[in-house]
Amino acid sequence: MFELETLLPLVAVAAGSGIIGGVLAGLLGVGGGIVIVPALYFALSLTGMEPALTMQVAVGTSLSTIVFTSLSSGYGHYKKGAIDMALLRLWAPSILVGVVIGGVLGGIVSGQVLIAVFATVAVIVALDMILRKAQDSDTPRSFSKPVWAGLGVVAGSISAMMGIGGGTVCVPMLNFLGYDIRKAVGTSAAIGFIIGVPGALIYMATGFGSEGLPPFSLGYVNLLLAAVIIPLSTTFARVGVKLAHSIPRRGLRLSFGLFLLITSARMFKDLFLG
Numbered sequence: 223m224f225e226l227e228t229l230l231p232l233v234a235v236a237a238g239s240g241i242i243g244g245v246l247a248g249l250l251g252v253g254g255g256i257v258i259v260p261a262l263y264f265a266l267s268l269t270g271m272e273p274a275l276t277m278q279v280a281v282g283t284s285l286s287t288i289v290f291t292s293l294s295s296g297y298g299h300y301k302k303g304a305i306d307m308a309l310l311r312l313w314a315p316s317i318l319v320g321v322v323i324g325g326v327l328g329g330i331v332s333g334q335v336l337i338a339v340f341a342t343v344a345v346i347v348a349l350d351m352i353l354r355k356a357q358d359s360d361t362p363r364s365f366s367k368p369v370w371a372g373l374g375v376v377a378g379s380i381s382a383m384m385g386i387g388g389g390t391v392c393v394p395m396l397n398f399l400g401y402d403i404r405k406a407v408g409t410s411a412a413i414g415f416i417i418g419v420p421g422a423l424i425y426m427a428t429g430f431g432s433e434g435l436p437p438f439s440l441g442y443v444n445l446l447l448a449a450v451i452i453p454l455s456t457t458f459a460r461v462g463v464k465l466a467h468s469i470p471r472r473g474l475r476l477s478f479g480l481f482l483l484i485t486s487a488r489m490f491k492d493l494f495l496g
Contacts, residue, residue, distance in 0.1 A: 228269050229436075229437070229446075231265065231268070232265050232266065232269070232436075232447065233446070233447070233450050235261050235262070235264075235265035236261070236262065236265070236447040236450040236451050237450050237451070237454060238261065239254075239257050239258045239261035239262065239451060240254075240258070240287070240450060240451035240452070240453075240454030240455040240458070241454050241455070241458050242257050242458075243255070243256075243257040243258045243261075243287075243291070243451070243455050243458075244291060244294075244295075244454060244455035244456065244457065244458030244459040244461070244462060245458045245459070245461055245462040245465070246462060246478065247288075247291045247292070247294075247295045247387065247389075247411065247414070247455065247459045247462055248294075248295045248298060248299075248411070248458070248459040248460060248461060248462020248463035248464075248465070248466060249407075249462035249463075249465050249466045250389060250393060250407060250462075250466075250475075250478065254284075254287065254288060254291045254387065254455050254459070255284040255285070255287075255288055255381075255384065255385045255386030255387055255390075256344070256347075256384075256386050256390050256482065257481075258280075258283075258284040258287060258385070258451060258455075259280045259281055259284045259340060259384065259385045259386065260280075260340075260485045260488075260489070262279070262280035262283060262284065262447065263276055263277055263280040263337075263489075264488070266279060266280060266436070267492075269436070271434065271436070272333075272434060273333060273334070273337070273492060274332050274333025274334055274336075274337075275333060275432070275434055275435070276333065277333035277334075277336045277337050277340075278328070278329070278333045278336065278425070278429060278442045279429075279435065279436065279439065279442050279443075279444055280385060281328060281336055281340075281383070281384065281385030281425065281442070282329075282385065282422065282425030282426065282429060282441065282442030282443040282444075283385075283442070283443050283444045283447050283448050283451075284385035284386065285325075285382070285385050285417070285418050285421040285422040285425060285443075286418070286422040286425075286443045286448045286452075287418075287448055287451045287452050287455055288385075288386070288387045288414050288415075288417065288418035288421075288422075289415060289418035289419050289422060290452045290455070290456050291387070291414065291418075291452070291455040291456055291459050292387055292411055292412065292413075292414030292415040292417075292418060293415055293456070294455075294456035294457075294459040294460060295411040295414070295459040295460075295462065295463060296408070296411040296412035296414070296415060298411075298459065298460050298463035298464075299404075299407065299408030299409075299411050299412070299463060299466075300408070300412070302404075302408070302463070302467055304404045304405050304407065304408030304409075304467075305405070305408040305409050305411075305412050306401070306405050306408075306409045309396075309401075309409055310409055310412055310413070312367070312370055313370060313373075313374045313413070314374075314413070314416050315371075315374070316370065316371040316372070316373075316374025316375050316378070317374040317375070317377055317378040317381075317388065317413060317416055317417065318378065318416055318420065319374070319375050319378065320374060320375035320376060320377060320378020320379040320380075320381075320382070321378040321379070321381065321382045321416070321417050321420050321421050321424075322378075322382075322420060322424070323375065323378070323379045323382075324378060324379035324380065324381065324382030324383040324421070325382040325383075325420060325421045325423075325424030325425060325428075326424060326428070327379070327382075327383060328382055328383040328385075328424075328425065328428075329424055329425055329427070329428025329429060329442065330428060334493060336383055336384070337489050337492065337493050338493055339380065339383050339384060340383075340384045340385075340486075340489060341485075341486040341489035341490050341493065342486075343380055343384060343390070343391070344482045344483075344485055344486040344489075345482070345483065345486045347390055347391075347394060347479075347482055348478075348479040348480070348481075348482035348483045348486065349479070349483075350394045350479075351394075351475040351476070351478055351479035351482070352475070352476055352479035352480070352483075354394075354398075373395065376391075377391040377392055377395070378416075378417060381417045381421075382417060382420075382421040382424070385421075386417075387410070387411070387413065387414030387417055387418065388410050388413035388414055388416070388417050389407065389410035389411060389413070389414065392406070392409070392410040392413055393406050393407055393410045396409065396410070404466065404467065407466060422443055425441055425442040425443055426440050426441035426442065426443050427441060428441065428442065429441030429442030429443070
């Protein structure tokens with residue numbers, strides 16, 4: 223099932239997703255996983271792997287790459303003063319709790335559940351990107367600390383189950399609250415590190431000893447694909463950071479939203495039609 227002629231296309235897909243995911247990580251603070259997960263899912267599905275197992279490997283591998291992509295993207299935004307450190311300190315502990323919950327659930331529930339979660343959230347995020355115009359404010363709305371904690375747990379859980387950095391959930395939320403879009407992107411890029419480290423470790427542990435995994439897998443994290451993606455995603459995240467501070471992003475938000483709609487439709491098709 224995993225001969226050389228099978229592994230080479232997988233590596234090529236991983237390389238492409240690393241480049242695109244890296245740019246989007248820096249540009250939109252999305253951690254790259256929103257591109258890497260569906261790319262790996264589709265590529266691995268062509269090898270004949272069981273669909274449920276395919277999704278768990280795609281999610282686990284994506285989380286391992288986000289550790290490094292978010293460091294590169296977050297540092298770039300930090301140098302430009304685009305990380306809200308007070309918000310990061312407020313939100314990080316509850317997000318970490320959510321990651322542990324979501325990571326454990328993602329490692330033990332059926333991969334079909336992960337497909338459903340990813341496809342559903344992707345539709346919501348896509349519609350948000352396409353339909354709602356960004357609105358920045360000098361005085362962002364906020365919540366009490368318990369409400370922030372609850373939002374953090376939800377954001378961390380969804381992100382760990384989807385294999386994505388926090389930006390996919392956190393950027394629309396912060397922008398809706400009136401935070402400057404660039405600070406929302408920068409802060410969410412840093413949150414990706416908080417999600418990636420424990421998330422990847424949990425997927426390694428819960429997948430340890432599973433049968434039918436691709437070569438070079440440590441639990442649900444495939445080290446070969448991660449090794450291809452990480453250098454590219456971290457390098458191109460810096461390109462995304464530069465773009466984020468120099469271009470209007472309305473057109474890109476529309477394009478990215480359409481990409482997510484197509485991705486979600488394909489996953490729902492796999493889920494219901496096989």
